[in-house]
Amino acid sequence: MKILGIDIGGSAVKGAPVDTKTGRLLAERHRIATDRKLSPQEMAATIKQLAAHFNWTGPIGIGFPGVIHGPRITTSANLHKGFIGCDAVKLFAKATGCRVALVNDADAAGLAEVHFGAGRGITGTILLLTLGTGVGSALFCNGRLYQNSEMGHLPIRGKSAERFVSAAAKDRRKLSYKEWGKELRDYIGTLENILWPERIIIGGGVSKDYQKFFKHIKPRAKLVPAEFFNEAGIVGAALWAAEQD
Numbered sequence: 438m439k440i441l442g443i444d445i446g447g448s449a450v451k452g453a454p455v456d457t458k459t460g461r462l463l464a465e466r467h468r469i470a471t472d473r474k475l476s477p478q479e480m481a482a483t484i485k486q487l488a489a490h491f492n493w494t495g496p497i498g499i500g501f502p503g504v505i506h507g508p509r510i511t512t513s514a515n516l517h518k519g520f521i522g523c524d525a526v527k528l529f530a531k532a533t534g535c536r537v538a539l540v541n542d543a544d545a546a547g548l549a550e551v552h553f554g555a556g557r558g559i560t561g562t563i564l565l566l567t568l569g570t571g572v573g574s575a576l577f578c579n580g581r582l583y584q585n586s587e588m589g590h591l592p593i594r595g596k597s598a599e600r601f602v603s604a605a606a607k608d609r610r611k612l613s614y615k616e617w618g619k620e621l622r623d624y625i626g627t628l629e630n631i632l633w634p635e636r637i638i639i640g641g642g643v644s645k646d647y648q649k650f651f652k653h654i655k656p657r658a659k660l661v662p663a664e665f666f667n668e669a670g671i672v673g674a675a676l677w678a679a680e681q682d
């Protein structure tokens with residue numbers, strides 16, 4: 438199937454048509470930068486612009502950084518608060534005239550990795566963490582996705598873990614890879630004591646520098662970088678839409 442995959446992020450909205458049989462992009466990824474938090478209406482106009490860029494009329498899968506219940510967004514930790522309670526499927530379908538499916542962005546990235554990347558062929562429990570503006574998670578048990586796992590909001594010192602261990606927190610707190618790696622070691626250690634995954638996959642732009650911080654984490658599970666760098670969210674959102682048929 439050919440599906441337009443879209444990844445809504447903190448600083449940009451990215452998309453490309455995806456062949457859901459192979460996980461390959463069928464055209465070059467298009468990125469629209471967002472210099473501030475867009476309201477749902479403004480986001481709908483941006484999604485429309487992205488679909489128009491590809492002259493798209495087919496199905497669309499969209500990943501959003503928040504808890505998703507059916508067609509609705511339930512939380513929006515780092516994007517516009519107007520998304521909370523918003524029926525985004527209806528809003529984006531109206532803007533584009535296309536069939537839309539909605540999924541959490543980290544769940545989307547996890548689907549891409551489990552089907553075509555660092556988690557393919559692995560049974561048992563897989564935990565994917567995306568380290569970016571926030572911390573996203575995707576949890577799989579024997580190939581099945583446990584939706585909206587939200588491990589980035591595990592409390593550390595009374596606040597969401599993502600305030601300390603996201604890539605944005607590393608920059609904001611001016612941490613070296615070693616200092617940040619040690620914080621990640623404690624955080625991932627806590628997650629391991631609860632979830633006991635076989636494999637942990639680290640995604641997000643910073644995963645390309647994995648050699649600089651993996652050595653400080655020392656987990657029980659096998660720790661691997663994501664195989665998709667910028668494209669996991671796009672590919673996974675398309676896979677999600679294909680599964681909703």
Ligand code: BGC
Pocket residue numbers: 501502503504512514515541542543544567569570571572573574587589599
């Ligand atoms: C959100 C998650 C999202 C993650 C990564 C968190 O703040 O609550 O839903 O997956 O950021 O974007």
